[in-house]
Amino acid sequence: MSEKAHAASGDDHGHGHGHGDVSPFIQHHYDDAQHQFDSGKFGIWLFLAQEVLFFSALFVAYVLYRYHHPEIYSYAHKYLDVKMGAINTAVLIFSSLTAAWAVRCAQLNQKKGLILCIAVTLGCAMTFLVVKYFEYTHKVHEHILFGRYYDPCVSSGGAELLTKNNNCPGEKTTIEWDYGTAKPTSGCFAAVAIDLDPRAEGIQAQCEVSELAGSIQRDKDNKETFVEKARKPITAQCVDPILEVSTPAGSMPAAGEAAAAKPVYPCWRPAVQPAVCRDGWYFAWRCTGPLCDAESGGDGPYDSLNKCNDARRTMDGKLKSQGTPWIGDCSMGQGAGILVEYNDHAHRPSSSVRIAATCKGPPAPTPVADPLADKAHQLKLGDKGIKPAVTYDKHTQKDRESMGPPPDNTGMFFTIYFAMTGLHGIHVLFGVFVFIWLLIRAVKGHFTPDYFGPIDFAALYWHIVDLIWIFLFPLLYLIH
Amino acid sequence: MATKTTKVRNDGPVNEPDYLNVTKGLKSWLVTLDHKRIGLMYLYGILISLIVGGAFALLVRMELFLPGKTIVDQDTYNKFFTLHGAVMVFLVIIPGIPAALGNIMMPIQLGAPDVAFPKLNLTSFYLWVIGAIMLVVTIPFGGLDTGWTLYTPYSLESKTAVLIATMGVFVLGFSSIFTGLNFLVTIHKFRPQGMGWFQMPLNVWAIYATAIMQVLATPVLGITVLLLSVERFAHIGIFDPTRGGDPVLFQHFFWFYSHPAVYIMIIPAMGVISELISTFSRKPLFGYRFVAYSSVSLALLSFLVWGHHMFVSGQSRLANMVFSALTFSVGIPSAIKVFNWVATLYKGDIRLKTPMLYALSFLIIFTIGGLTGLFLGILSVDVHLHDTYFVVAHFHYVMMGSTLVAFLGALHYWWPKFTGRMYNEQLGKLCAWGVALGFNLTFLPQFVMGSRGMPRRYWDYDAQYTIFHQLSTIGAFVLGISMFTVVVYLMMSWKTGKRAPRNPWGGSSLEWQAPTPPPLYNFEKPPVIHELYNYDDLVEVEEDVWERRAPVDAEPSEVPGDAHAHAKPEAQKKAEADAKAEGDHPEEPTAHPRITPTSEDETKPEHVPGSEDLETKPGRPVATAVEPPDENKEGDK
Incomplete structure (x- = not known):
């Protein structure tokens, strides 16, 4: 019988079994090679059906979120690199061809052609992964990530800017507020700007911070006045005081203290780390813009003074004994702290924030004579405490400027993007292992026109991986 | 393997060595490719899981014996009912009939030497073991208190070991997919010549329908729990409303699998019951083709009704109406089966052996469970009954009362075949009665208190429900003791049971032509x-x-x-x-x-x-x- 003609025509093959040249890879619970091949083929088709359903949920999620938030999709897809996506598409389509060719080579018993085809397919799979690696690392570098980690830098000009996480230059007018941790999670803003109300767009306040040398003097009514001796502006971030004042040391307060603690609206103030502001020193800041509802209340400019690392003082410079509850009493010495129920009246869910303040005892009695002489405190961007800005590709930065501010929840696009391409990438990676295995077996000469099921099944698997990418590429990269 | 067994053959005595003693030693079991051995290992795993899940059920019932705290506090109670549900659903009733008994019997009923992919079969088993271990190790890692449904957003916030559990469910899902794939190929490609589609035993038909759902529905659960896991450790936001995600999407995905999963549980049970009723009535099954078609149509319909779990989740009114109407259509194939079973019994030569007792109690229990399902499919009534004990009673009637009773029936029916031993018939009958009565005593009162407004999953309750809860708890213990006794006397039969003949029940399908044990x-x-x-x-x-x-x-x-x-x-x-x-x-x-x-x-x-x-x-x-x-x-x- 015309063995080769049969084999080449696809499924109709394997009659050599009856003539005695049985492949050693025909398992004995099958009738013959044909039976084994048919079973495997049906099995792989079922597996592919399973794969389609496995991906289907992600396609449904894509459609659903696209339907509800088209603005996110049309904004965010511009971040994707069409060139790289197109290269990958071409690579995968070509590898599907070589995979199909490998099947034919196996059917025609062309060992060299088989090895070549498998090797090329394998190379294409690896190329795909390398391209994907560059795409992913670029996104990680620029914080174009999923969900809350979407935090790209959008510069409004040449100024060096910081995000709230202190880890990228740039500016973004909309700041995402994470209710769970009560922290701003994304967005960049100018180093000296503070955002009094993250729920409103834009930045509402400016903050100037200075490091001061001086001393507090008490008059006979026990009223305090600060006698300033030196002042030096420092560049510091303005952040949520409740969260940023906390230092890792300290112990939890008694339950009664925690219960007594009143909610405090997150006023903004400079996050002056111990490295910035020295023990025994003071710092002062001045905010303009609407005030937080601290005890003083009211609108207008807001001056405040605080002592570096003096946990007894509240944010507005008052002593603990006068009343704000969010810092523990330091009379106990080291490690006071208090649990604050963070439950303000500004539509935010409550959450517990553990405040731990390290008390270092009374401040040093004599300040340094001339603090400005101390060059170590000439702080600038990039110093410890204020993290260095990552270098930023000017070209991309320009593109970003033209895109304008991102819509809310832009991270959702990248959730879908990373879920779909990530899962697809895992399938490609699995394909790499499969083709390595096939390559080894092909070199050993395991495959004959009588037994080439694994090649055929791997090729089918590879086609579906390719097919899924052919859907992903336009859906994610091309459609506006 | 081939060479090893050939050796045995050459030394062999007149009687073929059976599958239990053809090779010896622990390793020969752990690496076996024989479908009967794999099925038997599944069976042991499932019986152990059944005891674990049953223990949690009894703890839940004990806690509910009195209003307020009876034995444990609220948080522990949440963990008890969650682990009861998760263990019973994912480890016991989904793999129970197909993976354990189906694995042992389906190839024999087909006259096949093994399943199509023996290595894949063993892989499925080990995936099941890994998944089972992951589910059980949640207990030392803080338990699980989300309910077996793992609904977001709570499952994103829960402090318990949700991540381990979801990864366990993911692994179990692939065990189920590979089992289904294997069975589909086996049924397609290993039917002997002379056995057309409509010469297959109905149990094989049922397993076929089940396998379709396993292959097509389970991947959706797989991706869903995978997304949930990623959401938990990377906060991608897909199900998290504070990040723009949609928690109801999780429910849609979850029920797209879990509704077919209900049929993955019940359809094999129906297949078993078809066998039992025909054999023990000595009558051909009435309307064979209808029963066969109804299995497949149930499988297909199961993909279209998931929304009836979400009538009060805020989905659109149109969707509610469509899902409600489709839900009623499920009643048609179910009723076809029940009518045909009853018609088979009519004028049959009925022998009330233990398996038949289980089959008959299945008929009653399934009828109640199915009809109460119609109550819940009606939109207006569902608003009242949603998340009450009525729902709990309904799905226990179908998932536990029907599936596990059929599982026990099947276990007794085929036990002599694959162990070669008869069990104690008197004890068997006694326990069958105990299971039937204990079950109904447990769950009938729950219909009453559910319709009166007792919400499910509550730790505390109003005093007016006390009597129903107490009846239910007593019933649960009768049920638990009966089922535990079943496990005990079956295990003892390995040692003490008398040798089983080739065909103890007068069954006509192919497995009764095989030697005992095969x-x-x-x-x-x-x-x-x-x-x-x-x-x-x-x-x-x-x-x-x-x-x-x-x-x-x-x-x-x-x-x-x-x-x-x-x-x-x-x-x-x-x-x-x-x-x-x-x-x-x-x-x-x-x-x-x-x-x-x-x-x-x-x-x-x-x-x-x-x-x-x-x-x-x-x-x-x-x-x-x-x-x-x-x-x-x-x-x-």
Whole structure:
């Protein structure tokens, strides 16, 4: 019988079994090679059906979120690199061809052609992964990530800017507020700007911070006045005081203290780390813009003074004994702290924030004579405490400027993007292992026109991986 | 494997070694590719899980014995009912009938030597083991308190070991997918010649329908729990409303799997019941084709009704109405089955053996469970009954009362076949009654208190519900003790049970032609395919020993059968292949000449193998005659 003609025509093959040249890879619970091949083929088709359903949920999620938030999709897809996506598409389509060719080579018993085809397919799979690696690392570098980690830098000009996480230059007018941790999670803003109300767009306040040398003097009514001796502006971030004042040391307060603690609206103030502001020193800041509802209340400019690392003082410079509850009493010495129920009246869910303040005892009695002489405190961007800005590709930065501010929840696009391409990438990676295995077996000469099921099944698997990418590429990269 | 078993064959005594003793030692079990051994290991795993899940159920019921705190606090209670649900659903009733009993019996019922992919079968089993371990290790890692449904957003916030559990469910899902895939291929490609689609036992049909759902629905659960896991550690936001995600999307995905999962549980049970009712009524199953079609149509409909779990989740009114209407359509195939079972019983020669008792209690329980499902499918009524004990009672009637009762029936029915031992019939009947009464005592009161507003999953309750909860708890203990006794006497039967004959119940399907217990490749000779569910020529020669005594006029012609092709000596195979090489087409039925039909006269006496067959593989010698009497074999087994 015309063995080769049969084999080449696809499924109709394997009659050599009856003539005695049985492949050693025909398992004995099958009738013959044909039976084994048919079973495997049906099995792989079922597996592919399973794969389609496995991906289907992600396609449904894509459609659903696209339907509800088209603005996110049309904004965010511009971040994707069409060139790289197109290269990958071409690579995968070509590898599907070589995979199909490998099947034919196996059917025609062309060992060299088989090895070549498998090797090329394998190379294409690896190329795909390398391209994907560059795409992913670029996104990680620029914080174009999923969900809350979407935090790209959008510069409004040449100024060096910081995000709230202190880890990228740039500016973004909309700041995402994470209710769970009560922290701003994304967005960049100018180093000296503070955002009094993250729920409103834009930045509402400016903050100037200075490091001061001086001393507090008490008059006979026990009223305090600060006698300033030196002042030096420092560049510091303005952040949520409740969260940023906390230092890792300290112990939890008694339950009664925690219960007594009143909610405090997150006023903004400079996050002056111990490295910035020295023990025994003071710092002062001045905010303009609407005030937080601290005890003083009211609108207008807001001056405040605080002592570096003096946990007894509240944010507005008052002593603990006068009343704000969010810092523990330091009379106990080291490690006071208090649990604050963070439950303000500004539509935010409550959450517990553990405040731990390290008390270092009374401040040093004599300040340094001339603090400005101390060059170590000439702080600038990039110093410890204020993290260095990552270098930023000017070209991309320009593109970003033209895109304008991102819509809310832009991270959702990248959730879908990373879920779909990530899962697809895992399938490609699995394909790499499969083709390595096939390559080894092909070199050993395991495959004959009588037994080439694994090649055929791997090729089918590879086609579906390719097919899924052919859907992903336009859906994610091309459609506006 | 082939060489190993050939050795055994050559040394072999007159009696084939059965699958239990063909090889020995722990390792021979751990790396076995034999479907019966894998099924038996599944069975043990499932029985252990059943005890674990049952213990949690009893703890839940104990806590609810009195209002307020009875034995544990609220948080612990949440963990109890969650672990009860998760263990029972994912580890017991989903794999129960298909993976354990189906694995053991389905290939034999098909007359096949094994499943299509034995290595994949073993892989499925180990995936099940890994998944089971992951679910159970949540207990030392903080338990699980989300309910087995893992609804977001709570499952994103819960401090318990949700991540381990979801990854466990992911792994279990793939165990289920591979089992389904394996069974589908086996049923498609390993049916013997002469067994068309409508000559398959209904149990095989049911497993076929189940496998479709396992392959097509489970991947959606897989991706869903995968997304949930990623959401938990990377906060991608897909199900988190504070990040723009949609928690209801999780419910849609979850029920897209979990509604078919309910049918993955119940359809194999229905298949088993079809077998039991036919055998123990000695009547062909009424409306065979309808029952077969209804299994498949249930499988297909199961993909279209997931929204009825979400009537109050805020989905659109139109969607509610469509899902409600589709839900009612599920009643049609279910009712077809029940009517056909009852019609089969009518004027049947009913023998109330233990499996039959389970089958009959299944009929009653499933009818109640199915009809109360209609209450919940009605939109207006569901608003009232949603998340009450009415729902709890309804799904326990279907998932526990129907599926586990059918599982127990099937276990008793096939136990003699795959263990070679009879169990204690008196204890069996007693426990069957205990299960039926205990079950109804547990869950009937729950319908009442559910309709009066008792919400599900509550730790505390109003005093007016006390009596119902107490009845329910008492029933649960009757049920638990009965089921535990079943496990105990079945295990004891390995040692003390008397040897089982080849066909203790008068069953007509192929597994009763296989030796008891079956040898490695199931049949010592190719089984003879008789008319399905025809009991006319089956005679009870002594108690619990049935034999086929063919009537003279209906004697099937002497057919040598060309047997399992690969069981033949190579020379003979070659000769045969040469004989039909020309014009041989793979689509012709002769391409897989495993078993020759006997009911028709299109026989092909191609060869008459004789004693020279010693070189053939063990357990698969070639037949010489259609149906020799088996007395001697059964005598010394």
